[in-house]
Amino acid sequence: MRKYVFGVDIGGTTVKMGLFEADGNLLDKWEIPTRTENGGEAILPDVAGSIQKKMEEKGIERADIIGVGIGAPGPIDGDGVVHVAVNLGWGVFNINETLSKLLDGMQVKAGNDANVAALGEMWKGGGQGYKNMVAVTLGTGVGGGIINNGEILSGAVGAGGEIGHIHVEDAETESCNCKNKGCLEQYASATGIVRLAKRKLAESSEESVLRKGKISAKTVFDAVKAGDQVACQIAEQFGYYLGKGLAAVAGVVNPEAFVIGGGVSKAGEVIFKYIKPYYEEYVFHAGRDAEFKLAMLGNDAGIYGAAKMVLD
Amino acid sequence: MRKYVFGVDIGGTTVKMGLFEADGNLLDKWEIPTRTENGGEAILPDVAGSIQKKMEEKGIERADIIGVGIGAPGPIDGDGVVHVAVNLGWGVFNINETLSKLLDGMQVKAGNDANVAALGEMWKGGGQGYKNMVAVTLGTGVGGGIINNGEILSGAVGAGGEIGHIHVEDAETESCNCKNKGCLEQYASATGIVRLAKRKLAESSEESVLRKGKISAKTVFDAVKAGDQVACQIAEQFGYYLGKGLAAVAGVVNPEAFVIGGGVSKAGEVIFKYIKPYYEEYVFHAGRDAEFKLAMLGNDAGIYGAAKMVLD
Numbered sequence: 351m352r353k354y355v356f357g358v359d360i361g362g363t364t365v366k367m368g369l370f371e372a373d374g375n376l377l378d379k380w381e382i383p384t385r386t387e388n389g390g391e392a393i394l395p396d397v398a399g400s401i402q403k404k405m406e407e408k409g410i411e412r413a414d415i416i417g418v419g420i421g422a423p424g425p426i427d428g429d430g431v432v433h434v435a436v437n438l439g440w441g442v443f444n445i446n447e448t449l450s451k452l453l454d455g456m457q458v459k460a461g462n463d464a465n466v467a468a469l470g471e472m473w474k475g476g477g478q479g480y481k482n483m484v485a486v487t488l489g490t491g492v493g494g495g496i497i498n499n500g501e502i503l504s505g506a507v508g509a510g511g512e513i514g515h516i517h518v519e520d521a522e523t524e525s526c527n528c529k530n531k532g533c534l535e536q537y538a539s540a541t542g543i544v545r546l547a548k549r550k551l552a553e554s555s556e557e558s559v560l561r562k563g564k565i566s567a568k569t570v571f572d573a574v575k576a577g578d579q580v581a582c583q584i585a586e587q588f589g590y591y592l593g594k595g596l597a598a599v600a601g602v603v604n605p606e607a608f609v610i611g612g613g614v615s616k617a618g619e620v621i622f623k624y625i626k627p628y629y630e631e632y633v634f635h636a637g638r639d640a641e642f643k644l645a646m647l648g649n650d651a652g653i654y655g656a657a658k659m660v661l662d
Numbered sequence: 663m664r665k666y667v668f669g670v671d672i673g674g675t676t677v678k679m680g681l682f683e684a685d686g687n688l689l690d691k692w693e694i695p696t697r698t699e700n701g702g703e704a705i706l707p708d709v710a711g712s713i714q715k716k717m718e719e720k721g722i723e724r725a726d727i728i729g730v731g732i733g734a735p736g737p738i739d740g741d742g743v744v745h746v747a748v749n750l751g752w753g754v755f756n757i758n759e760t761l762s763k764l765l766d767g768m769q770v771k772a773g774n775d776a777n778v779a780a781l782g783e784m785w786k787g788g789g790q791g792y793k794n795m796v797a798v799t800l801g802t803g804v805g806g807g808i809i810n811n812g813e814i815l816s817g818a819v820g821a822g823g824e825i826g827h828i829h830v831e832d833a834e835t836e837s838c839n840c841k842n843k844g845c846l847e848q849y850a851s852a853t854g855i856v857r858l859a860k861r862k863l864a865e866s867s868e869e870s871v872l873r874k875g876k877i878s879a880k881t882v883f884d885a886v887k888a889g890d891q892v893a894c895q896i897a898e899q900f901g902y903y904l905g906k907g908l909a910a911v912a913g914v915v916n917p918e919a920f921v922i923g924g925g926v927s928k929a930g931e932v933i934f935k936y937i938k939p940y941y942e943e944y945v946f947h948a949g950r951d952a953e954f955k956l957a958m959l960g961n962d963a964g965i966y967g968a969a970k971m972v973l974d
């Protein structure tokens with residue numbers, strides 16, 4: 351008898367959903383809108399309805415479903431209790447119990463979306479083969495997830511792996527979104543790279559292709575690949591802060607590998623050339639051999655990791 | 663039938679040993695010398711012999727022993743494999759299997775000593791009631807152990823919690839023992855506090871009781887308690903670096919509590935007054951509520967944690 355599992359990744363505007371076989375084979379994926387009005391009260395009923403519809407469509411019986419895994423943006427502890435998820439309108443309640451009731455007692459496991467995505471990358475993505483890894487997401491912000499001995503490290507309130515706000519620069523004068531100054535996110539996110547680029551261009555008059563058109567993490571790394579010297583100096587700064595920050599992370603959890611994803615990672619392995627020298631300079635010797643890998647699952651990491659949660 | 667467990671803490675000069683009941687009641691503790699000659703080949707046979715002797719002495723049967731837990735100074739992975747322990751003369755081998763064979767198949771579990779001591783503090787010391795905590799040892803160096811969801815976080819090679827070499831100061835000119843510059847250990851260990859004190863006394867001519875006699879972490883904090891202004895400035899620097907370093911740790915593992923032990927912690931809760939303001943300044947908001955507690959088990963933390971390992 352084939353067994354199935356659903357992986358659900360709740361975002362602020364859409365819910366990504368996947369139907370998997372127990373070996374991780376993705377059979378189907380689809381999206382539904384996230385209805386955040388009225389404290390997000392419709393979100394879980396919508397998810398339950400969509401799961402039931404998919405079961406009917408595919409002729410899958412209740413007994414053949416192992417369970418439903420869920421990632422959601424917010425602090426979620428190891429028991430599935432969310433502690434206020436602003437983007438969804440949610441307060442404090444137990445996701446596992448709530449969704450399980452809507453699905454006739456089906457097994458449900460929920461976790462923080464970044465942590466769940468990290469588990470997905472370990473299972474079927476760039477972290478395959480590692481049991482101790484750190485997933486780093488370089489997007490609008492810097493997020494992350496820690497996998498310890500094959501399992502998600504949630505921490506006290508699900509904020510394990512929230513590495514974007516590690517302090518890496520004493521001399522910073524601008525504030526981060528979190529109100530502190532000198533957070534990793536201010537230098538290593540897509541937004542942070544643009545900020546570094548603008549500063550660099552303002553403080554020198556050196557020629558650069560970046561002086562024409564809109565600056566983004568992509569245009570910076572495209573310029574790096576084309577040999578633009580100013581872009582290379584910006585990448586050097588990015589690598590300095592990220593390497594130093596990840597060295598601190600290694601000093602805490604001693605991972606076998608870092609798996610780097612998010613928009614900035616689309617530049618490819620060229621980013622490692624800038625990160626690794628600084629990582630190696632700052633890391634304690636026991637962490638020096640950690641591998642650097644690119645994430646592979648993109649936006650599907652969340653549904654993969656969610657599915658994996660109920661298979662463990 | 664009462665069940666028993668042995669907790670063993672191997673140090674560079676002595677092996678501490680404890681006989682516990684399964685509920686954690688310590689029945690007896692004793693020490694044997696650590697014989698490190700010939701690659702430390704006698705250490706585990708000595709431990710096995712001492713355990714068998716104690717069983718005879720107490721009239722305890724083999725069937726009443728749940729197992730033996732061991733902490734040892736070195737990188738030890740989750741399977742009990744040590745990857746070179748310089749202080750003991752050990753190379754690479756499986757401690758669990760080796761000692762189990764010497765004890766007629768008894769269950770053995772080994773881990774890094776700092777991590778094992780952290781587990782001890784969670785079980786019967788300053789970390790009671792917490793499942794996610796970080797033990798910080800401020801001794802000659804700065805060590806630590808991470809407890810995640812009630813279990814030791816070993817990391818790739820058992821170096822999880824080796825937080826002493828997190829980089830916290832860019833402007834440092836002297837090298838740490840690890841050869842990097844600006845490591846947490848250079849400011850927050852007993853040795854580091856003496857270094858900070860000597861610098862501070864050299865750069866000012868302000869009166870201080872510290873100008874007479876030998877400087878140690880103890881004399882510095884005794885002077886703080888007596889209201890010595892120079893000592894308070896030194897404590898402020900200590901608190902700045904440790905608070906900032908622990909904020910980075912919180913950004914990775916999001917603990918419920920920090921449990922501070924080692925010689926420096928003998929100064930008592932006064933150290934928290936200097937650590938907490940900087941911790942709160944640098945930590946991400948999700949980590950702001952972490953508690954600060956003093957370790958309670960002193961040198962017995964290792965045998966308690968070792969015993970706890972085989973009870974899980």
